[in-house]
Structures are given as structure tokens and as C-alpha cells.
Amino acid sequence: MVAHQLSVFAENKPGRLAKVTSILRKNKINMRAITISTSDVFGVINLIVDDPKSAFTILEKEGLTVSMKEVIAVVIEDKPGGLDKLVQLLYDTGINVENAYGFVLESHEKAIFVVDVDQIEKTQKVLEDAHFETLDAQALSAIEPFHYMKY
Amino acid sequence: MYWEKDIETMPREELERLQLSRLKESVKKASASVFYAELFKKNNIDPDEIHSLEDIRKIPLTTKDDLREHWPYGFLAVSRDKLVRMHSSSGTTGRATVIFHTLDDVNEWTNIVARSMYTTGMRSSDVFQNMMTYGLFTGGLGFHYGAERVGALVIPAGAGNSKRQIQIMQDFGTTVMHVIPSYALHLFSAFEEAGVDPEKDTHLRIAFLGAEPHSEKTREKIEEFYSIKAYNSYGLSEMDGPGVAFECQYQNGMHIWEDNFIVEIINPETLEPVSEGEEGELVLTTLLRDGMPILRYRTKDLTRIIPGACECGRTHARIERIKGRTDDMLILKGVNIFPIQIEKKLMDIEGVGTNFLIILERKEFNDHMIVRVEVQKKFFSGDLKQLEGLRRRIVEELKSDILITPKVELVEPGSLPKSEGKAVRVIDKREE
Numbered sequence: 001m002v003a004h005q006l007s008v009f010a011e012n013k014p015g016r017l018a019k020v021t022s023i024l025r026k027n028k029i030n031m032r033a034i035t036i037s038t039s040d041v042f043g044v045i046n047l048i049v050d051d052p053k054s055a056f057t058i059l060e061k062e063g064l065t066v067s068m069k070e071v072i073a074v075v076i077e078d079k080p081g082g083l084d085k086l087v088q089l090l091y092d093t094g095i096n097v098e099n100a101y102g103f104v105l106e107s108h109e110k111a112i113f114v115v116d117v118d119q120i121e122k123t124q125k126v127l128e129d130a131h132f133e134t135l136d137a138q139a140l141s142a143i144e145p146f147h148y149m150k151y
Numbered sequence: 152m153y154w155e156k157d158i159e160t161m162p163r164e165e166l167e168r169l170q171l172s173r174l175k176e177s178v179k180k181a182s183a184s185v186f187y188a189e190l191f192k193k194n195n196i197d198p199d200e201i202h203s204l205e206d207i208r209k210i211p212l213t214t215k216d217d218l219r220e221h222w223p224y225g226f227l228a229v230s231r232d233k234l235v236r237m238h239s240s241s242g243t244t245g246r247a248t249v250i251f252h253t254l255d256d257v258n259e260w261t262n263i264v265a266r267s268m269y270t271t272g273m274r275s276s277d278v279f280q281n282m283m284t285y286g287l288f289t290g291g292l293g294f295h296y297g298a299e300r301v302g303a304l305v306i307p308a309g310a311g312n313s314k315r316q317i318q319i320m321q322d323f324g325t326t327v328m329h330v331i332p333s334y335a336l337h338l339f340s341a342f343e344e345a346g347v348d349p350e351k352d353t354h355l356r357i358a359f360l361g362a363e364p365h366s367e368k369t370r371e372k373i374e375e376f377y378s379i380k381a382y383n384s385y386g387l388s389e390m391d392g393p394g395v396a397f398e399c400q401y402q403n404g405m406h407i408w409e410d411n412f413i414v415e416i417i418n419p420e421t422l423e424p425v426s427e428g429e430e431g432e433l434v435l436t437t438l439l440r441d442g443m444p445i446l447r448y449r450t451k452d453l454t455r456i457i458p459g460a461c462e463c464g465r466t467h468a469r470i471e472r473i474k475g476r477t478d479d480m481l482i483l484k485g486v487n488i489f490p491i492q493i494e495k496k497l498m499d500i501e502g503v504g505t506n507f508l509i510i511l512e513r514k515e516f517n518d519h520m521i522v523r524v525e526v527q528k529k530f531f532s533g534d535l536k537q538l539e540g541l542r543r544r545i546v547e548e549l550k551s552d553i554l555i556t557p558k559v560e561l562v563e564p565g566s567l568p569k570s571e572g573k574a575v576r577v578i579d580k581r582e583e
Binding site: 005010042065066068069 | 564
């Protein structure tokens with residue numbers, strides 16, 4: 001299963017993030033995860049939301065530069081070594097991670113690790129063979145994370 | 152005190168007679184070129200029908216576009232084997248304006264540069280450090296030849312490398328330097344770092360400032376820091392280069408060498424001459440150039456003629472410090488840049504949106520160019536690396552064209568101010 005990540009192009013200046021969050025608030029869109037990566041004067045805000053398709057339309061209508069791409073949300077165990085198990089698998093199978101971040105789903109039980117990889121179909125197959133659970137947008141919207149942590 | 156007393160102090164009436172006879176020659180010479188032959192034919196101008204200086208107005212004005220459209224040889228009035236030198240006004244290949252010189256042309260040009268330098272008090276006993284870019288740009292070689300003609304010891308130091316510049320100054324006892332004003336200011340900190348006091352530890356006494364618009368305040372700062380006299384100069388490659396006009400020891404306007412050029416000040420809108428002492432666009436005609444005579448050239452520079460005689464005794468008219476330009480040409484570190492060049496480059500790059508903005512800043516006495524570029528909406532894939540790649544590509548493309556490394560900032564589509572009518576492409580924050 002694949003999830004969808006929204007990316008918003010934003011200049012690195014006050015008010016840009018606030019604009020994004022206020023649009024999401026007004027439209028009652030819930031965020032699962034958010035990360036920001038910046039270069040000198042510009043950056044990209046990555047979002048995992050409960051309804052990515054309508055969020056995409058709304059953000060674009062508000063004049064923001066948005067793109068949507070497929071990522072994989074992998075369920076991992078929230079205990080030492082939980083993430084390592086996944087990352088070692090990706091490494092062993094020659095999959096490169098472009099970007100990743102995670103959040104805890106259920107303390108000491110489950111966490112979600114979102115990976116943006118270069119070979120998405122191969123990754124899905126590898127994860128399936130190794131019995132990892134992956135979530136799509138619907139499944140992501142049904143969960144209630146405790147808190148968010150950045151990878 | 153004069154390089155050529157007879158010419159420099161020639162009574163106006165006599166000077167104008169000399170101009171007229173030279174103008175007649177120059178118009179005849181020009182008619183040998185493809186461009187002027189066509190222009191004269193189209194406007195029914197007979198080169199033999201120039202009887203007074205006022206008759207010059209029968210000839211239409213020549214513009215930089217004319218030079219570009221007849222690039223490279225359309226203005227040549229002699230065969231190419233007579234040429235010994237080429238210069239260009241900016242670094243671009245496609246839109247550059249090139250000027251060719253015969254040996255006589257180089258000699259006449261050298262003479263007015265030497266005259267200009269002599270006017271400020273430079274003599275054969277001086278050591279002249281030329282801290283200017285050598286190459287297509289006229290500032291380097293033009294001053295170099297002039298200083299040799301005066302008989303000074305010339306050090307062709309070239310631009311940049313502050314430490315070495317200061318070392319050379321000390322090692323060889325430099326007394327006169329030719330420098331871009333912003334670089335002269337920039338050198339302040341290099342002097343401090345090196346622990347060298349320009350007043351006590353060097354023999355500097357004169358600076359020639361050029362290639363960049365600068366204010367009276369900048370001149371004062373430079374004079375104070377180095378304890379020297381700094382002289383303003385004016386020139387453009389289309390009119391040879393440096394030496395067109397130069398300040399004398401009174402530093403009150405730049406004498407424009409009227410035995411070499413005819414000076415007109417016109418209203419840039421009506422193209423009619425302005426009344427005496429009024430500000431307008433400077434229009435120049437070469438009087439002693441064989442290879443590539445140019446008649447009534449619109450410099451696009453705004454200035455005025457200072458009425459009255461100069462205390463120095465020279466009768467040649469004085470123009471004021473250039474006030475600005477009638478077009479959008481930018482001058483940065485001596486390089487001529489048109490926003491259209493940047494636009495053309497940008498629009499060829501995939502991922503660039505529709506709007507951009509050029510910002511010129513002066514930081515620590517150095518001029519910088521910032522180019523804000525809107526990203527194309529559909530180019531954005533959510534990948535920061537891709538944006539970084541685009542940014543780097545824009546820097547490289549612009550650098551190859553304008554020879555200056557700009558700072559490029561990518562901005563969101565639609566975020567730059569859109570103006571109605573003519574777009575505001577440039578914000579110049581360099582004014583003090």
C-alpha cells in the first residue's frame with residue numbers, strides 16, 4: 001500500500017508555514033506528520049495528512065505551489081531495534097532512502113516510519129515479503145498518533 | 152601643466168573651427184561604412200553639405216541597437232587589414248557591441264588618456280598601478296597605454312588579489328593608481344588586515360576612479376582614507392573608452408576633449424538640444440577615428456554642461472558627474488548588463504517561471520547582484536535537491552553570460568510584485 005505525501009514550496013521567511021497551517025485548519029484537515037527541509041532562502045514543507053487529495057486541491061487553489069507523491073508508511077515496533085530492522089532490510093536490498101520521518105502510534109507498541117524511496121514498487125514487494133505492514137491514506141486517517149517525532 | 156597647451160587652451164572660436172573641419176572629414180569617412188552609407192542615402196544626406204556645426208543635426212542619431220544590428224563590421228570605414236585592436240562593451244557574445252581601432256585610432260585615444268592623466272598632475276616620474284581588468288574591457292588597456300605615453304612606470308597589476316596589490320604598492324612605490332571606486336573602498340579592510348597605513352606606508356598621491364557610477368561622498372571617503380586626490384573620469388567603449396572626459400586639478404566637472412568629440416546634450420524625449428546648462432542625454436560624435444567613426448551616438452547617460460570657464464584655463468566644456476541613464480543598463484564592477492540579457496537566459500531554463508527581480512546591493516563596499524526567480528509551478532516535484540539543482544544551474548548560466556556571479560534565490564510562483572505596464576526588473580540599493 002502506498003500513502004501520499006504533499007510537498008509545499010515555501011520561501012524561508014516568516015509566515016509561510018503559518019499560511020499552510022491556517023489553510024489546513026480552516027478546511028479541517030488533520031496532519032499526521034510534517035517535516036521541513038530548507039536551503040538558504042527556500043525550503044520544502046512535507047506533509048502527511050488524513051485526506052491528501054482534497055488537501056492538495058485546497059492548497060493549490062490558495063495559490064501555493066504543491067506537489068503530491070507516493071511514499072510508503074511502514075508500521076514498525078516502538079522498541080529499541082524497531083527501526084533498525086526496517087532500515088537494514090532496505091539496505092540489504094539496495095534501496096536508497098531519499099527522505100524519511102517517523103511518528104509514534106502507540107507508545108511502546110507501534111510507530112510509523114514514512115519513507116520516500118527511489119524504487120517504490122520494489123520496496124513494496126520487499127516489505128511485503130518481509131511481512132511489514134504498510135498503511136495507505138485511509139488507514140493513516142483512522143489512526144490517532146500520540147505524538148510526532150522527527151526522524 | 153598642460154599636455155598640449157595649444158589644444159587645451161584653444162579659444163572657443165578656434166576650437167569650433169577645428170571641430171567643423173574635423174567633422175566634415177569624419178562624416179566623409181563614415182560614409183564609407185555600410186551603416187552610414189545606407190543612413191545617408193535614406194535621409195538624403197550629402198556628406199559634402201556639412202557647413203556648420205549645427206548641420207550635424209541633419210544626421211540622425213546612432214544608438215547601441217544600431218551597433219548591435221550591424222554587428223560586427225557594419226560600421227567599419229576602412230578595410231579590415233587596417234585594424235589593430237578590438238574592444239567590446241560587455242562580456243556577452245550575442246549582444247556585445249564591438250569597436251575596432253586602426254593604429255592611428257589607438258594613438259589618438261592614447262593621446263587623450265595621456266592628456267587626461269597629465270591634467271591631474273601625473274608625470275613621467277610617477278609609478279602607475281593599473282588595478283583594472285585587462286581584456287575586452289577598455290579600462291585596462293586604455294589607461295595602460297595612456298600612462299606609458301606620459302612616461303610613467305606602468306605596473307599592469309590587473310584586478311583583484313588585494314594582498315598582492317598592497318604588496319606591489321609598497322615594493323615599487325606606487326604613486327598613482329587606477330581603480331574601480333567600490334574596490335578602492337573594499338581595499339580599506341585589506342590595508343587594515345595587512346597592518347599597512349596607506350598614508351604613512353605608501354607613496355600614493357593620485358587615484359583615477361572609473362568604470363562605475365559613484366557619488367561625491369565615495370570620492371571623499373577614498374581621498375580621506377588614502378590621503379590622496381581622486382579624480383573622476385568618463386568614457387565608453389563606443390567612444391574609444393576612458394579619456395573621453397576627465398577632471399582637472401580643480402575637480403569641478405570633467406573636461407570633455409572637444410578636439411576629439413562633438414558634444415551635444417539632448418532632451419531624451421524630444422531629441423532636441425536642451426538649453427545651455429540644462430540636464431539631458433549626452434550625445435557624442437567621434438572626430439578623429441578612422442576605423443569606426445560614430446556620429447551622434449546616444450550614450451544614454453544623463454548629465455549637463457557646466458556653464459562658464461574653468462579656472463584651469465582649459466576651454467573644453469565640462470560635464471557634470473553622470474546623474475543616471477535613460478535606459479535600463481546596469482553597470483556592475485565595470486560590466487554593462489541589460490536586464491533583457493538576464494531575462495533571455497532565464498527564460499531558456501526549464502523550471503523558471505514568468506517573473507524575476509534583480510536587486511543590486513552594496514555590502515562592505517562590494518557590489519552584489521541578487522536575482523530572485525519565480526519557480527514554475529509544474530516544475531516543483533517536492534524535492535529540495537531538484538530546486539538546489541535549478542538554483543545552481545541559473546547561477547552558472549548567468550555567470551557565463553554576464554561574467555558576474557549573482558546570488559540566485561528561488562521564490563514561489565506569483566510572489567514577486569507584478570507591476571502594471573512596464574515590469575520593474577531592477578531595484579538598485581547601492582545609492583548611499
